Amino acid sequence: MPRYVALRLAATMPVLAGVSIVLFALIRLIPGDPSHAILMSMADPGADMSRLREDLRTLRAELGLDRPYATQYLSWLGGILSGDLGTSMRSGEPVLREILARAPATAELAGAALVVMVVVAAPTAIAGAVRHGGLADRVGRVVALAGVCVPGFLSGMLFVYAFAVGPGWLPTSGRGGLAHLVLPGLTLGLALAGGTSRLLRAGLLDALSQTYIVTAEAKGLPWRVIVLRHALRNALPPVLTNSGLLAGGLLGGSVIVETVFSWPGVGRYIVDAIGGRDYPVIQGFTLVMTLTYVAVNLLTDIGYRVLDPRVRVEGTRP
């Protein structure tokens, strides 16, 4: 296992290098750079802007944007290798510090969403599979479909209206106590629960049709044990495979949810950075996210091996 992990980690290096180069090039292809974002947003409307082009040139030089792309890239890469993700062009703060300052909020939101997802997806999937075609299955499908189809900004607003504006049970926005977490967590969690529920239900239906389930029934095992211990375990690998996509869904969804609920997380921070063309922030964040994806996929593969001992990766030993 350690050798396998080491090999997998080594294989991520070219991926990271490729991602960094592609991203570095792509964000510079989009019109507008940090100097435009800084000088032209919130400019004084009454000001004489005849020197704007000169100001833009000066600022580009200050930010190092007038250097050749290769120099800029190598300079950034040098910083990465020494553990420095760079400095935000807007705030002047180290990118890593800014990301780490916001990461707990996003992690908190993601955790709450995962709890909601499990609480919603698991029962609806199990009930749907066990009572296939019955009322529980139909209700579960409707819930799953709604979760997938209703966009976060709409469901978020509806939740705010239903639980905050009307009865005043929960706060509308911001981050504070546990109560602040309920609505954003519910919004993001329900969006993720839909797909997961459908995937798990399909896996369970497949598992419940296998001969070993018939054997287990014949042995007189309680139905609960058959479903939860035998069928569910065999239905989980596809859900696990989906966890990489789930991580993407969490981040993508969190951008919308963080905006709707003014949640001070990484998602909204990166959207602001993209709008402001804060290159070091965008590059640093993407690198962190790539690493996260790699880690999630690695953990997924390890999870596979734990769940299903038959799984072996060619060329490695257990």
Added chain:
Amino acid sequence: MTPKRRTAMVAALLLLPACSGATRGGDGGDEGGSGRQVLRVLTVNMPRSLDPVDIDAQRMPENGLADTLVVQNDDATLRPGLATRWRLLKPTLWEFDIRPGVRFWSGAPADAAAVKASFERHQRRNTRVKSLLSGLEFVAAGPTTLRVRTGKPVPGLPFQLSFFALGVHNAAEAERRGEDFKRHPDLTGFMKPVRFVPGETLVAEANPHYWGLPPGGSRLKGIEARLGADSQGRTLALRAGDADADYNMEIDQQAQYERARPAFQVYATVPTTRNIWLNLGKAPALRDRAVRTALDLAADRRALIDGLNHGYARPATGHFPAGLPYAITTGTRTDVEKAKSVLDAAGWVPGPDGVRARGGTRLHFRILTYAVFQPLAIALQSQWRRIGVGTELAPVETTASNQMMLDGDFEIATYCSCGSATGDIAGQLRAFYRTGVVTNYGGYSNPDADRLIDELGTEFDQGRQYALAKRIQEIVRGDVALLYLYASTQWGAAYTGRVRGVDPKLSKRVVPGMWIAG
């Protein structure tokens, strides 16, 4: 999950509000009731730094943190700030009387020397005001006398020094504290920060020694400014009682707040003009004045006002919104039939697809648009279609549109020059209509307009300024250089009905006279 567990989970969710200390009153203050004197503000523009020279030190005067030398009212008229009076000594020399006895939060005197040092630090470090302060020399002629030498006559100097990014700060302390000044600045404002999460939250308490306190002191004990990124989210927060003020009111919100009066108070700022840029250099067909005239006549302003602005706008007349003393009063009346006949007379004939053409050139344009102006572009697309002008939309995001406009990479654009109330009429008109100026995006050029703009730039007499401004606008409108559509009251402020003492002329600003009724 057993029924027992299910019940427990549901109960836990329902009990969350009770056990979380949900912030119906937010930080710093009594919860609800008449005792809470903490104004909870929602804004899109939360500062990421509290050092006034930083790019991201937004809204500091509005949140009551920083003072400027001169204060700009919503209608762009001026009132004293840290300067009690100002006067012109020579065409290139201004004198400001600094308010005596004012101190920074640290206790250091905010005298003329300190104000001079503050401006000089802005000149060195503040990217946003480099042009604004270029060529200015500050001289402390006495403890309360600040003189400003300008390289050339600058009639709008007091207005320029009222810019929100020019907060007066203790420059010596800033150098001493270094990076820490971003979080712990030394300013003169009414509100002193006690908790600051960059870009997210700012909790501040009232400064009992502030120079502008009403008799008997301030009833407001503090503010809690919070990021409210989503417009509907801000409206719901005010409706739920989670916030007291919304400082970025969009038109949709204004309609909702207005309907719910007196639960809300609405302060619509002086309108800003929505215009359409025409790039004469990029689209040859636009050089034909008949085409520009037809586009202008075919734009149904009433439909745009009712459909996009809920009626909270009025037809534009020129660069400045009607009602200002330097605005012109006659605008274009929509006339689709006349627009068609103008094009017919100019030889633009409808083709099989309905789009007009002449000599192989088709009347088909790309409309560059972005952000909140996309609906406007869509509406114009359908309106111009009626007269045989085809368009395709090129939506981009704001930063991209900034560069594309500067590069002249557009044919027609909904980019907003947003003519509005100003104390620097010459600066605003010069920026958009003077030949060769970089922000004259459409490449407009008229020697008569240039001459008048230059004359206006050195004119100190207000009456003459207004007359010149009107003549310039008449020339530009006569040339149909841009299309002026409507003047909208977007981006005002809304307060809940319980907030008292809002200054109607500083509606988006925390002022010492404010308080919250029980």
